[in-house]
Amino acid sequence: xxxxxxxxxxxxxxxxxxxxxxxxxxxxxxxxxxxxxxxxxxxxxxxxxxxxxxxxxxxxxxxxxxxxxxxxxxxxxxxxxxxxxxxxxxxxxxxxxxxxxxxxxxxxxxxxxxxxxxxxxxxxxxxxxxxxxxxxxxxxxxxxxxxxxxxxxxxxxxxxxxxxxxxxxxxxxxxxxxxxxxxxxxxxxxxxxxxxxxxxxxxxxxxxxxxxxxxxxxxxxxxxxxxxxxxxxxxxxxxxxxxxxxxxxxxxxxxxxxxxxxxxxxxxxxxxxxxxxxxxxxxxxxxxxxxxxxxxxxxxxxxxxxxxxxxxxxxxxxxxxxxxxxxxxxxxxxxxxxxxxxxxxxxxxxxxxxxxxxxxxxxxxxxx
Ligand SMILES: *Cc1c(COP(=O)(O)O)cnc(C)c1O
Numbered sequence: 001x002x003x004x005x006x007x008x009x010x011x012x013x014x015x016x017x018x019x020x021x022x023x024x025x026x027x028x029x030x031x032x033x034x035x036x037x038x039x040x041x042x043x044x045x046x047x048x049x050x051x052x053x054x055x056x057x058x059x060x061x062x063x064x065x066x067x068x069x070x071x072x073x074x075x076x077x078x079x080x081x082x083x084x085x086x087x088x089x090x091x092x093x094x095x096x097x098x099x100x101x102x103x104x105x106x107x108x109x110x111x112x113x114x115x116x117x118x119x120x121x122x123x124x125x126x127x128x129x130x131x132x133x134x135x136x137x138x139x140x141x142x143x144x145x146x147x148x149x150x151x152x153x154x155x156x157x158x159x160x161x162x163x164x165x166x167x168x169x170x171x172x173x174x175x176x177x178x179x180x181x182x183x184x185x186x187x188x189x190x191x192x193x194x195x196x197x198x199x200x201x202x203x204x205x206x207x208x209x210x211x212x213x214x215x216x217x218x219x220x221x222x223x224x225x226x227x228x229x230x231x232x233x234x235x236x237x238x239x240x241x242x243x244x245x246x247x248x249x250x251x252x253x254x255x256x257x258x259x260x261x262x263x264x265x266x267x268x269x270x271x272x273x274x275x276x277x278x279x280x281x282x283x284x285x286x287x288x289x290x291x292x293x294x295x296x297x298x299x300x301x302x303x304x305x306x307x308x309x310x311x312x313x314x315x316x317x318x319x320x321x322x323x324x325x326x327x328x329x330x331x332x333x334x335x336x337x338x339x340x341x342x343x344x345x346x347x348x349x350x351x352x353x354x355x356x357x358x359x360x361x362x363x364x365x366x367x368x
Pocket of ligand 1 (some may be wrong): 010011063064065066068090137139140141166167168169189
């Protein structure tokens with residue numbers, strides 16, 4: 001097929017030609033033209049969360065996890081105690097990196113097919129005064145479940161606890177408003193719902209928190225306070241910036257704004273998700289989550305209960321038709337995942353469903 005395959009994955013994802021073309025230019029990291037791109041992008045990112053009054057945004061090189069790690073290392077003092085709300089794989093990753101950063105980490109566990117519970121968090125905070133910070137994964141990409149950010153933020157505010165949000169797979173699509181949701185740090189990345197290419201993250205940090213965070217980080221490269229101070233002073237990144245990733249993200253954000261910003265993006269992804277779920281259901285495939293808790297980001301699907309089914313062969317047959325699927329991440333049930341995000345719309349989702357149907361039939365399964 002004479003096009004790149006459509007990526008039905010939660011990043012990297014399918015980008016527009018305009019975003020790809022933005023990378024065909026070399027930039028000097030010290031040059032004022034590149035510094036202007038960085039400054040404009042930082043302002044636009046703050047616009048998206050209405051954060052100019054309350055927060056700064058600090059970009060960081062690397063994949064999204066680098067920024068989660070940096071947020072924990074920068075925001076949580078070394079003697080801090082972090083409670084991770086756990087309903088999936090990315091929560092477990094956050095707990096692990098918190099521990100590896102040398103911070104005390106506790107976990108409040110929930111079922112994988114349900115959102116975490118703000119009342120349960122309140123009860124835990126009431127009984128353990130040593131907890132200083134809470135980590136929430138906004139959309140748990142391991143299953144696709146949406147967690148209640150506003151409710152969790154309200155509980156943390158009421159109990160005077162810091163909140164660190166991994167909004168990697170939700171930022172730009174689900175509503176996030178710094179004026180109504182109080183968070184110390186919120187982490188996102190270039191290659192998810194903003195539809196840029198992967199390679200950098202960015203962290204919104206409450207102004208009072210970044211100012212008080214000097215010396216917290218035990219890592220030089222991951223120190224967001226240092227990155228922030230240097231960037232404010234010089235307009236430049238502290239170490240070599242991912243120049244091509246940055247300009248691609250700037251171009252992607254320009255298109256995000258032209259499309260109508262977060263509400264428009266959410267509407268397109270909702271339509272993608274609904275088209276996908278209806279199509280899968282016609283093929284006899286069932287989503288893992290009930291609809292009320294499903295975020296329109298990524299859908300976990302029960303594997304067909306049939307001896308001829310094999311994910312690797314299914315994947316290869318879908319790929320031959322131009323669509324890249326994603327493996328499941330659950331240990332108890334056999335599943336696969338299909339992303340709804342990226343520069344794709346209803347037509348591509350319909351074609352993806354057709355391709356999955358043909359792939360199943362090629363494996364000898366009944367499909368629809
Ligand atoms: C994508 C993602 C990350 C970051 O993963 P990387 O592979 O490091 O980019 C972190 N948290 C969530 C919820 C994600 O979806």
